Amino acid sequence: MDNEELIRILNKDFLRELEATMIYVRNSxxxxxxxxxxxxxxxxxxxxxxxxxxxxLIINRGxxxxxxxxxxxxxxxxxxxxxxxxxxxxxxGIETYKEQIEAVDDEEVVGVLKHILDEEKRHRKEFxxxxxxxx
Numbered sequence: 001m002d003n004e005e006l007i008r009i010l011n012k013d014f015l016r017e018l019e020a021t022m023i024y025v026r027n028s029x030x031x032x033x034x035x036x037x038x039x040x041x042x043x044x045x046x047x048x049x050x051x052x053x054x055x056x057l058i059i060n061r062g063x064x065x066x067x068x069x070x071x072x073x074x075x076x077x078x079x080x081x082x083x084x085x086x087x088x089x090x091x092x093g094i095e096t097y098k099e100q101i102e103a104v105d106d107e108e109v110v111g112v113l114k115h116i117l118d119e120e121k122r123h124r125k126e127f128x129x130x131x132x133x134x135x
Contacts (some may be wrong), residue, residue, distance in 0.1 A: 001106060007063035009100060010109070014054040014065050014098070020089050021047040023074050027082045036079060036130040040086065042120075043123045050116050057109055083131040090124035093117075 001009075022045035031037035055065040073086020097117040104110050 001028055001103065003061055005106065006106060006109065007058055007061055009060075009104070010054050010058045011063065011066045013096070013100070013113075014051055014058065015067075015069050016089075016093060017047050017050040017054060017074055017116075018067065019069050020044075020093070021051065022069075023089065024086065026074055026099065028079065030054060031079055034079075036083060036127075039086075039126050040082075043056060043086075043126065046123065048120055050119070051113050053116070080131065080134050083134070085126045085128050087124055087131065090120050090127065093120045094124065110111070 021044050024040050024047060028037050028041035028044060031040065051065075058065050073085060075088075076081045094117060097113050097120065101110055101113050101117065104113070
């Protein structure tokens with residue numbers, strides 16, 4: 001994989017983390033104050049940290065992080081649909097990071113992606129636990 005392709009992949013990841021951050025922050029604002037809203041807020045901070053790590057990888061390889069995100073899907077205005085959307089986002093991230101870890105041959109990038117993957121798995125578990133309590 002050449003450097004340009006690696007930067008493209010990292011920018012795709014950066015955008016996914018940016019979008020997740022914005023969705024989680026917004027959802028935490030409109031959720032009634034409760035455990036799921038606090039967990040969503042805390043996870044949004046984790047997602048922002050992932051952005052920093054990815055931006056550093058991009059910059060160190062001669063690229064620039066892109067901020068051109070798509071229209072955001074917040075998952076609705078009720079807690080259940082928001083948690084379902086957040087689980088969906090984490091699942092998409094988990095699958096993407098697994099694929100990239102297999103495809104990328106840069107040891108530093110793979111190490112960061114593995115760390116993010118572990119956190120995304122934990123995030124999904126946290127959201128699932130809150131969703132299960134609603135049912």
